[in-house]
Amino acid sequence: MDAVVKLFKAQAENEERERKRKADARATKAAPRPDGAPAAPKAHPPLPDGTPRPSRHEAEAAVRTLLAYIGEDPAREGLLDTPKRVVKAYDELFSGYGEDGDELLERTFGEIGTFDDFVLVRDIPFHSHCEHHMVPFVGKAHIAYFPVERVVGLSKIARVVDIFAHRLQTQEHLTSQITTALDEGLRPRGVAVMIEAEHMCMSMRGITKQGVSTLTTQFTGVFRDDPAEQVRFITLVRSKA
Numbered sequence: 001m002d003a004v005v006k007l008f009k010a011q012a013e014n015e016e017r018e019r020k021r022k023a024d025a026r027a028t029k030a031a032p033r034p035d036g037a038p039a040a041p042k043a044h045p046p047l048p049d050g051t052p053r054p055s056r057h058e059a060e061a062a063v064r065t066l067l068a069y070i071g072e073d074p075a076r077e078g079l080l081d082t083p084k085r086v087v088k089a090y091d092e093l094f095s096g097y098g099e100d101g102d103e104l105l106e107r108t109f110g111e112i113g114t115f116d117d118f119v120l121v122r123d124i125p126f127h128s129h130c131e132h133h134m135v136p137f138v139g140k141a142h143i144a145y146f147p148v149e150r151v152v153g154l155s156k157i158a159r160v161v162d163i164f165a166h167r168l169q170t171q172e173h174l175t176s177q178i179t180t181a182l183d184e185g186l187r188p189r190g191v192a193v194m195i196e197a198e199h200m201c202m203s204m205r206g207i208t209k210q211g212v213s214t215l216t217t218q219f220t221g222v223f224r225d226d227p228a229e230q231v232r233f234i235t236l237v238r239s240k241a
């Protein structure tokens with residue numbers, strides 16, 4: 001009973017703080033800029049169905065609800081700034097929604113001499129979050145593409161992985177999104193993507209099996225049609241020379 005009362009009290013206090021913060025935010029927003037133009041609120045792109053995105057404060061309030069749900073006191077000192085930190089961390093962990101793979105792959109280089117083989121970037125570390133539990137899955141991506149006359153900066157390949165990994169994902173979808181982005185962005189003779197990852201929703205909860213590795217692959221073009229190229233890709237990924 002005491003805990004419940006305490007919880008309600010904490011909630012009331014938080015709401016009061018929230019009201020003050022909102023009032024402050026309104027006051028700041030209403031203040032005219034030095035050049036006289038009205039201050040524009042930070043753009044929040046709407047959701048796919050057109051509904052506006054929740055505000056930062058609404059997101060922080062949701063974190064406070066979850067803290068109370070697990071039996072914590074959101075008003076205790078150590079947790080006071082946690083909602084703010086969690087939302088800030090989310091901005092970073094899920095930054096992939098605001099980014100576009102096409103734009104990234106636009107810039108290619110034509111000076112490749114007589115190079116006529118695939119380019120393999122292997123052991124690209126990544127972390128993502130499973131869309132079923134919003135729990136991390138971490139692993140490595142191995143990516144090859146067979147260029148036609150032009151190549152792309154190697155770091156761009158790793159960036160493409162990050163764009164899609166920084167969204168809620170399934171490993172299967174992540175694999176296919178990376179493959180499609182490279183296939184459409186570079187128009188190569190083929191793309192090969194292999195992802196191996198450990199899913200925390202399997203190691204920390206549920207059946208709690210640690211060290212299980214999930215492997216997914218996707219091939220297009222020569223990698224799909226020519227078994228020899230596929231074998232060469234897998235052999236190079238696996239050779240730890």
Ligand SMILES: [Zn+2]
Nearest residue numbers: 130132133201
């Ligand atoms: Zn999961």
